[in-house]
Amino acid sequence: MSDFKYAGVIGGGAWGTAMAQVCARAGLAVTLQAREPEVVEAINGRHENPIFLPGVALEEAIDATTELSDLAPCDFILAVPPAQHMRKTLEAIRPHLRDGMPVMLCSKGLEQGSLSLMAEVLRETIPDAAPAVLSGPSFAGEVARGLPAAVTVASPDEGLARALAEAIATPQFRPYLATDIVGAETGGVLKNVLAIACGISEGKGLGRSAHAALITRGFAEMTRVAEALGGEAETVSGLCGLGDLVLTCSSPQSRNMSVGLALGQGQTLEEALAGKVTVAEGVASAPAVRDLTRKLGVDTPICEAVAAILAGEVAVDDAIRGLLHRPIRSEH
């Protein structure tokens, strides 16, 4: 049995709310910090999050607040803001955390500018935190409704990964353990960019064969990037890599895939994102992934094509033509 009894969740979006739900179902006390007072009011008063997770009845045990200081007594933190806001979020929570606080990073993105994964951002902002990563195929709506899901919980401290996993596990939410946080994070970053590619393919009506080719060649890109960053191919072959790639590339429930779908159907990026309060992380991560892989000298043609389309540097049809006209090469 884990000693963790009290979880603090930062971020009242769909995934932060779903993770608070998981923690409450696992029997933990939970405080969820959200930026929006109306989200806090709805969670505490009506046990729902109508802005980011509409239509889901939330556990009454979830206590919401706008104040990061209210997370001070927690045994561990789940950090779930959009990746581009992770640094300032961690800087803001830092004064309220005790030394060595376990922080489980649940966001999936690469920081623009620094080209840092979230664990690097954590190391720079709260150097004495004990890092962990939670990632895997898990749509917030499904998880929050109690449908089954399995994820990777990774930490270089195997004992911490186990303690966190045991604390949050329920019969519906099954964590597997890993020690490779670089691999675990890289999978989550790239699958979002690759899901945009799959959405574009779907929107253009390119068929199931193209879809399978994109997933497979995208997985090759993911593996190369993870290894170049010091992660392991075995990690990305698991839930946090291949598993999440398959999920996110296969359902318009994915915000990333649906952005791609809209682009493939001829919308501009501005049109595809118009009026959305939710985040499609691949849009912000794609240029950072391109900068990083060029720096690393890793070949990622699909991610490059997505970055170029999103930046308006190339038309969708030209990007597809470019991918299909690459020189014939060895598959492995």
Ligand SMILES: NC(=O)C1=CN([C@@H]2O[C@H](COP(=O)(O)OP(=O)(O)OC[C@H]3O[C@@H](n4cnc5c(N)ncnc54)[C@H](O)[C@@H]3O)[C@@H](O)[C@H]2O)C=CC1
């Ligand atoms: N929704 C899902 O099914 C899953 C999402 N994730 C990851 O969780 C992370 C958060 O995504 P969601 O909870 O889905 O978000 P969301 O799209 O439901 O909501 C947007 C979130 O962004 C926050 N936000 C907006 N502007 C901000 C700012 N300036 N500073 C800080 N926060 C700001 C909002 O308060 C809200 O919490 C992302 O990295 C995503 O990839 C991971 C697994 C599943």
Ligand SMILES: O=C(CO)COP(=O)(O)O
């Ligand atoms: O990460 C997710 C599922 O594992 C959610 O994907 P989207 O952010 O594309 O909706």
